[in-house]
Amino acid sequence: MVSVGEVGVHAENSPGSFRVQPQHARLVGNLARLQLQVTGTDERGRSLDFTRDVSYSVSDGGVASVSKTGAVVPLASGTGKILVRHGTRSVEIPVTVSDFLPRAEVSFTRDVMPVLSRSGCNQGTCHGAQFGKGGFKL
DSSP states (O other), rough: OOOOTBBBTTTTTTOOOEEEESEEEEESSSSEEOOOOEEEEEOOOOOOEEETSEEEEESSTEEEEEEETTTOOOOOOOEEEEEEEETTEEEEEEEEEOOOSSSSOOIIIIHHHHHHHTTTSSTTTTTTTTTTTTBBOO
């Protein structure tokens, strides 16, 4: 069985072959994150996790960045390709970033207060007290 995310035309269980999942990286918004998973087979036919043993690069470095552990983070809206290398073999994974705002607006009322309310931190027994708690007063 051969798929888009597989190296060349190697069978899925041939020695040295590897697969990258997902086969297309789609990131929506500034807070989107994606973890690539690379699996392969060794000479004995055992399935192994190669995620930390491969190298990653992005053809258009302005669209997304990939850490050495395969974590993909958006940088701007657009498309590009992530190149995954293991030895002499490589796979290209398309990456699409959409709805990325160059400067995301952070609002205390919209973004922070709901978290404090859910945790009960805005009540009188916590940071909502007259003098606050731990140097933080609402």
